[in-house]
Amino acid sequence: MLDLAYVLAGALTGFVVGITGVGGGALMTPILLLFFGVAPATAIAADLWFAAITKMAGARVHHTAGNIDWYVAKRLWLGSLPMALLTVILVGMGAHIAKVDGLTRAIGVVVLITAAGLLLAPRLAVIARTHHTNNPGKFKAAQPALTVLSGAILGLCVALTSVGAGAMGSVMLLFLYPSRMAPHRLVATDIVHAIPLAMVAGTGYLFAGMVDWLMLLSLLAGSVPAVILSSLLARKVTGRWIQIALALVLIAAGIKFVI
Numbered sequence: 288m289l290d291l292a293y294v295l296a297g298a299l300t301g302f303v304v305g306i307t308g309v310g311g312g313a314l315m316t317p318i319l320l321l322f323f324g325v326a327p328a329t330a331i332a333a334d335l336w337f338a339a340i341t342k343m344a345g346a347r348v349h350h351t352a353g354n355i356d357w358y359v360a361k362r363l364w365l366g367s368l369p370m371a372l373l374t375v376i377l378v379g380m381g382a383h384i385a386k387v388d389g390l391t392r393a394i395g396v397v398v399l400i401t402a403a404g405l406l407l408a409p410r411l412a413v414i415a416r417t418h419h420t421n422n423p424g425k426f427k428a429a430q431p432a433l434t435v436l437s438g439a440i441l442g443l444c445v446a447l448t449s450v451g452a453g454a455m456g457s458v459m460l461l462f463l464y465p466s467r468m469a470p471h472r473l474v475a476t477d478i479v480h481a482i483p484l485a486m487v488a489g490t491g492y493l494f495a496g497m498v499d500w501l502m503l504l505s506l507l508a509g510s511v512p513a514v515i516l517s518s519l520l521a522r523k524v525t526g527r528w529i530q531i532a533l534a535l536v537l538i539a540a541g542i543k544f545v546i
Contacts, residue, residue, distance in 0.1 A: 289508050290501070290505040292323070292504035293509070294505050294508045295509055296310035296318050296319075296506060297506035297508065297510035297513070298509030298510060298512070299314075299509075300506075300516045301341050301513035301514035301517070302513040302514065302516070303378060304341060304345060304453065304478070304516025305345045305513065305515070305520070306473070306518075307519065308453050308456075308477035309453040309457060309533060311337070311341060311342060311449050311452065311481060312334050312335075312338055312450040313402075313534075314333045314533060315337060315449075316330050316449050317505070317537065320544070321543065322526060323496060324379045325499075325502075327390045327391050327394065328492070328497050329498075331394075331410065331497075332493070333506065335449050335489030335492060335497060336485070336486075336493070336498060337485075337503055337510065338481060339481075339485035339489065340509040340511070341507065341511060341514050342350035342478045342485070342514070344510075345388070345517075347480050348518035349471075349479070350398035353399065354460050354471050354472050354474070354476075355472075355475045355479050356475075356476040359434065359460065359464060359468075362431060363452040364480065364484070365435045366436060366441075367438035367439060367441045367442035367445070367484045368484060370440075370446070371446040371484055372487050374443055374446035375487070375491035390447075390448075394448045394449075395540075395541045395542070396541070397444050397448045398450055398541035399537070399539055399545065399546065400451075400453075402534040402535075404457075405530045405533065405534035405537070407458070407529065408458050408461050408530070410443055411458060411459045411461060414462075415461065415462045416465040420464065421491050423451070430463055433463055437456075437460075437463065441455060441456050442457075443485075443526070445481075445485065446487075449485075452477075452480065452481035452484055454533075456480060457473055460476065461473065486521035
């Protein structure tokens with residue numbers, strides 16, 4: 288039996304993901320922790336698979352529209368997938384994840400960093416464009432290595448907290464590719480990068496038996512239709528105001544986790 292509250296939470300998150308590329312972890316994990324009282328490890332486990340499956344639906348729409356920058360996504364995967372896999376192995380394939388000290392606080396810190404990144408994203412893009420204009424050769428030469436490094440940072444954050452692939456990833460891409468990443472292209476590339484990353488990071492939690500399948504199915508029942516709808520609207524609707532509102536919500540949630 289599907290839980291209507293989880294269905295509605297999934298629909299809200301799925302809609303935000305489709306429009307902005309952000310929210311799979313940054314929004315869903317705080318919702319599960321604060322509003323539903325789910326244990327941190329269980330929330331992370333559910334959220335990783337929720338994000339992977341929800342973003343598959345959104346990625347299909349964006350791929351059909353030709354919005355995905357596969358070249359940039361592959362560079363991110365070079366860093367994020369090995370780091371996520373290494374992190375999963377180091378925590379014993381999920382056996383000790385629930386016992387990690389300060390897990391809730393770690394989620395709070397990443398949520399706050401994510402919120403700050405969302406608010407500062409336009410300013411960072413301006414700085415990146417200026418730097419790109421002033422030092423085009425040096426900037427372009429550093430892009431591959433910096434993209435792989437960014438992917439590694441995202442892989443670590445996502446494997447430990449389920450937060451960061453969307454919001455932090457979009458900010459990093461804005462800084463690294465200020466001219467290449469139009470808004471709809473940024474959203475699409477960010478979404479497709481997060482899919483295998485969430486699946487790799489979620490493997491340990493899956494084998495540790497931490498995935499609440501009924502909760503996950505309820506969340507997906509709301510998110511999949513919502514993300515398809517919002518992905519279709521992504522090129523017609525600006526996601527900036529949604530990002531700002533999301534950032535403010537995340538700041539409040541992050542403070543609650545950290546204090």
